[in-house]
Amino acid sequence: MTAAATxxxxxxxxxxxxxxxxxxxxxxxxRFADExxxxxxxxxxxxxxxxxxxxxxxxxxxxxxxxxxxxxRSRIATRIRQFQTGRRHxxxxxxxxxxxxxxxxILGNAENGDLEVGANFVLVESRERSNELWAGRYxxxxxxxxxxxxxxxxxxxxxxxxxxxxxxxxxI
Amino acid sequence: MYIRPDIVGNEFAEVSLTIDEEANSRRxxxxxxxxxxxxxxxxxxxxxxxxxxxxxxxxLLDPSADRWREEDA
Amino acid sequence: MTLTDIxxxxxxxxxxxxxYDELIEAQRVHGSLYTSPAIFADELEQIWYRxxxxxxxxxxxAEPNDYVRKNIGPQDVIMTRSADGEVHLLLNRCAHRxxxxxxxxxxxxxxxxxxxxxxxxxxxxxxxxxxxxGGYGGRGKLDLGLGRxxxxxxxQGFVFGSFAPDGPTLEEHLGEAKGEIDRLVRLSPxxxxxITAGFLKHKARANWKLLAENETDGYHPQFVHASIFSVAQSxxxxxxxxxxTAVTRALGNGHSENDLxxxxxxxxxxxxxxxxxxxxxxxxxxxxxxxxxxxxxxxxIEGAPHVMIFPNLFIAEIQMFTxxxxxxxxxxxxxxxxxxxxxxxxxxxxxxxxxxxxxPAGMLLADDTEMYERNQAGVAELRPEWLDVRRGVHRxxxxxxxxxxxxxxxxTGMRGFWKHYKHLMTEGRAQ
Numbered sequence: 048m049t050a051a052a053t054x055x056x057x058x059x060x061x062x063x064x065x066x067x068x069x070x071x072x073x074x075x076x077x078r079f080a081d082e083x084x085x086x087x088x089x090x091x092x093x094x095x096x097x098x099x100x101x102x103x104x105x106x107x108x109x110x111x112x113x114x115x116x117x118x119x120r121s122r123i124a125t126r127i128r129q130f131q132t133g134r135r136h137x138x139x140x141x142x143x144x145x146x147x148x149x150x151x152x153i154l155g156n157a158e159n160g161d162l163e164v165g166a167n168f169v170l171v172e173s174r175e176r177s178n179e180l181w182a183g184r185y186x187x188x189x190x191x192x193x194x195x196x197x198x199x200x201x202x203x204x205x206x207x208x209x210x211x212x213x214x215x216x217x218x219i
Numbered sequence: 220m221y222i223r224p225d226i227v228g229n230e231f232a233e234v235s236l237t238i239d240e241e242a243n244s245r246r247x248x249x250x251x252x253x254x255x256x257x258x259x260x261x262x263x264x265x266x267x268x269x270x271x272x273x274x275x276x277x278x279l280l281d282p283s284a285d286r287w288r289e290e291d292a
Numbered sequence: 293m294t295l296t297d298i299x300x301x302x303x304x305x306x307x308x309x310x311x312y313d314e315l316i317e318a319q320r321v322h323g324s325l326y327t328s329p330a331i332f333a334d335e336l337e338q339i340w341y342r343x344x345x346x347x348x349x350x351x352x353x354a355e356p357n358d359y360v361r362k363n364i365g366p367q368d369v370i371m372t373r374s375a376d377g378e379v380h381l382l383l384n385r386c387a388h389r390x391x392x393x394x395x396x397x398x399x400x401x402x403x404x405x406x407x408x409x410x411x412x413x414x415x416x417x418x419x420x421x422x423x424x425x426g427g428y429g430g431r432g433k434l435d436l437g438l439g440r441x442x443x444x445x446x447x448q449g450f451v452f453g454s455f456a457p458d459g460p461t462l463e464e465h466l467g468e469a470k471g472e473i474d475r476l477v478r479l480s481p482x483x484x485x486x487i488t489a490g491f492l493k494h495k496a497r498a499n500w501k502l503l504a505e506n507e508t509d510g511y512h513p514q515f516v517h518a519s520i521f522s523v524a525q526s527x528x529x530x531x532x533x534x535x536x537t538a539v540t541r542a543l544g545n546g547h548s549e550n551d552l553x554x555x556x557x558x559x560x561x562x563x564x565x566x567x568x569x570x571x572x573x574x575x576x577x578x579x580x581x582x583x584x585x586x587x588x589x590x591x592x593i594e595g596a597p598h599v600m601i602f603p604n605l606f607i608a609e610i611q612m613f614t615x616x617x618x619x620x621x622x623x624x625x626x627x628x629x630x631x632x633x634x635x636x637x638x639x640x641x642x643x644x645x646x647x648x649x650x651x652p653a654g655m656l657l658a659d660d661t662e663m664y665e666r667n668q669a670g671v672a673e674l675r676p677e678w679l680d681v682r683r684g685v686h687r688x689x690x691x692x693x694x695x696x697x698x699x700x701x702x703x704t705g706m707r708g709f710w711k712h713y714k715h716l717m718t719e720g721r722a723q
Contacts, residue, residue: 100653103397103490110640112490113628116653117644125523125648129655134519137662176497176665209397211493211624214665216658242355242400261357261401 062162062190069164069189070151072196077168080218081144085127088218093192093199096120100219105184105204115208115215137216144217146170148185161188161199172217179213182206226252308717309334316714318707319682323671326499332620338716339603340365341455344465346605346614347371347381347441349487350449351633352398357415360398364453365617369441370394371451372415375402379446381453382417383439393438404438413438448477449484450605456722468695469547472597476607479596480632481579487612489643491626492651498664499671500603500617501709503625506660507600507608508548508705510540511683516663520655527567531555536700540684542708543695546602550700553594562588565595565609568641576638596630600705602712610642611650621668625661627651681706 072091079088092098100116101107109117118126129135150167157163163186170181188200203219205212222228225235232253239248239259246259260268278284309330315322325331341364348362353373361384362369368384370393386393386406393404393413403420405412410423417438425431441453445462450473452462463470477485496503506512510532513521521529531538537554556565562577563569570577570592581588596609606613607630616624629646631639649656671679684702691697698704 102492102651107490111488111643113492113643113651114647115492115651117647122648125520126655128523129519132519132522135659136516136519137658175669211495212652213495213497214658214661215652216662219653243353243358243360244396244399244401246357246400259357263401263403263405 061156061160064153064162064189064191064196066151066153068196069153069162072189072198073148073151073164073166073185073187076198076201077146077148081146083130083138083141083144083217085130085218089123089127091198092120092123093190093197094120095199096123097200098123099201100203100205100215101208103209105208115205115212116203116219135216137214140174142217143173144170146181154186157188157200159188159199161190163188170219177213181215181219183208228252306334306337308721312714312717316710319685320678320680321710323673323677323679326501326668326671327620329620332499332617334717335617336365338721339713340617341367342459342722343456343603343716344443344445344452344454344460344462345603346601347451347453349485350379350446350451351484351486351488353379355400357400357402358398359394359401359415361394361396363616364441364455368392369453370404370438374414374416378416379444379451380416381441381444381451382413382415383441385439386411387419387434387436387438388422448473465545466601467545467547468543468693469545469549469599469601472543472549472599472601472607475594475597476630478584478591479580480635481576481583482632482634483583484633486631486633487628488631489629489646491628494625494627494650494652494654494657494661496623496625496661496664497621498623498661498668499620500615500623501713502664502667503615503623504600504603504606505706505709506664507606507613508540508550508598509703510536510538510550510699511701511703512660512663516659517656519659524655532700534701538700540698540700540702540704541691541695542697542704542711543599544708544712546709546712547600548705548708549597549599550705552598556593556595560593562592563595564593566641573637573641576635579634600709602709611646613650623664625657627657681710 076088076091098116098118099109100114101109102113102115130138133139146168148166148168152165154163154165166185168183168185172179172181183203183205186202187198189196189198225237227234227236235250235252237248239246246261247265248257248259250257310324310328315325345364347364347369348360348371352360353371356373356375356377359370359372362371370382370384372380372382374380384392384394386408388406388411389408391406391408393406401415403412403414412420414420417440419434419437421431422428428434441455442457443454445452447462447466447470477483513532514529517529520526530536531552537558538550538552539554541549541551543549561569563573580592584591598608600606604615606615610630612628612630614626616626618624627650629643631642648654651657681703684698684704688696688698688704696704696708
């Protein structure tokens with residue numbers, strides 16, 4: 048969904064944030080994911096969080112079509128707990144990761160008032176199998192919870208999401 | 220007088236045109252409202268119609284070309 | 293020109309690429325079977341371009357003139373439904389200069405027009421025409437068309453293709469595996485499955501046989517999937533435990549299954565196989581009981597099959613995988629959620645559960661694929677040369693259908709796979 052600046056939030060004022068603060072949040076989120084700091088990363092989510100990596104079509108119907116990742120808040124927690132068992136074999140050892148997040152753009156407010164933010168990313172993953180280059184577009188929805196920025200939505204539109212891709216078991 | 224926006228009609232024929240989304244890509248759905256007969260046209264077929272010379276289209280309009288042939292009578 | 297000449301290369305009656313009789317023993321197989329490019333090329337000819345291979349499902353081309361791009365190994369196959377309703381498997385190659393005639397993954401068109409010089413074909417593969425026909429002496433002068441997969445077979449809506457112009461029929465090839473497909477479709481209140489959710493495509497840098505063998509390996513789940521079983525409090529692990537009453541069955545012709553019905557019958561709960569209850573899907577349960585009457589109870593208790601159909605179709609209860617070999621060390625897994633016609637309530641649940649499990653980020657399949665890739669690296673080591681497939685050989689039995697049955701964690705399915713593979717690559721080779 049793109050900026051719906053005209054939408055009236057039902058229960059809160061539309062979130063307004065300075066772009067510098069937004070960038071700092073995105074870079075921190077990226078660093079926690081790159082460094083497999085699972086608890087810190089999970090703490091960035093709101094209680095109604097949705098983590099979505101579509102397949103085949105960036106705007107696919109996520110209730111009717113296959114997605115690469117389609118995690119509600121409960122499944123985000125399950126994914127994190129699975130990493131923390133130490134037996135998530137596709138992340139033992141962890142992939143070495145670094146990503147660049149750029150083209151950060153405030154898009155407007157979503158229907159529920161959350162601030163919608165777009166950004167591009169490039170990520171190199173290194174593991175024994177190979178190095179993989181991942182790239183795409185992030186769409187976040189942000190709101191302030193207890194004085195801190197939190198994310199309620201993170202969508203990752205991979206440039207190659209319609210093609211055969213390698214195992215993607217880290218936090219993209 | 221209200222005229223349905225999907226209908227092309229005159230005193231000789233009346234055909235409804237709608238975009239159909241049920242197939243793996245869009246098609247034009249044509250319905251002869253006088254008989255209920257339906258045909259779909261895909262993009263390549265439509266482009267072909269656009270390029271059909273007047274003479275060839277006129278030949279198709281001959282009532283005995285395809286529709287009212289004696290062997291069908 | 294015979295159409296079957298197209299894929300099977302020019303080598304014709306080339307001999308075996310390796311001494312398969314020596315490389316495949318009853319209880320062990322040689323590592324080179326997974327690494328040799330020459331053996332891979334031989335497999336393409338003797339297996340993938342000959343036997344029945346699953347291609348797609350009729351629900352993917354529901355309307356006249358629908359098409360989807362599919363594959364048989366490295367071959368790019370267009371599955372079409374012509375205006376008369378017939379299903380065709382065409383090769384994506386213009387008869388003029390070899391260009392791809394179809395670029396989109398799916399669409400609706402009565403014909404395909406090559407972008408290079410405008411040659412145009414019906415979706416039956418027949419040539420319609422070419423521009424500036426004077427250069428060929430007029431219209432209709434060329435006896436050319438799109439290549440066809442010569443045999444198309446459909447069972448319960450599942451479309452298979454065979455590049456061999458003759459040989460066993462599809463039903464003969466499926467044999468005892470037919471009953472497993474029947475078991476899947478009867479879980480629809482309308483008796484049909486639909487493949488409508490699109491596919492994830494997951495790349496594995498591994499030989500296709502490592503995937504095929506793993507599909508009904510009941511020994512690995514407790515190890516490879518322990519992480520998700522523990523955090524999700526899943527009962528799946530116990531189905532593949534030492535005390536499980538489930539069995540592994542070789543179904544013949546290389547097919548195999550993990551038959552979990554003994555466990556589901558023991559538990560005796562309708563929809564227990566799916567981890568839910570009838571109360572949670574009341575519309576589906578009512579529709580099933582309306583259609584099947586008293587038989588619905590057993591159908592809902594026994595659940596969906598877990599069957600590997602040689603060489604490339606794996607139905608894992610609610611998930612459907614196809615295996616696409618691209619090189620000795622490269623395979624793509626295509627995976628989607630099974631959807632039951634007339635069961636929207638179940639379909640939503642099956643889709644979301646499937647997404648959590650499979651594909652590149654799946655909480656199950658990412659770890660399976662990690663194992664395939666580590667396995668591929670390992671089998672390249674020179675010693676001890678062999679892979680062991682003897683587990684449970686001493687406790688196998690022959691059941692009332694004459695099929696070999698082992699315990700839940702036994703390698704009975706793998707041995708059945710290799711028996712059929714060896715037959716196709718040796719005395720059963722194409723002449």
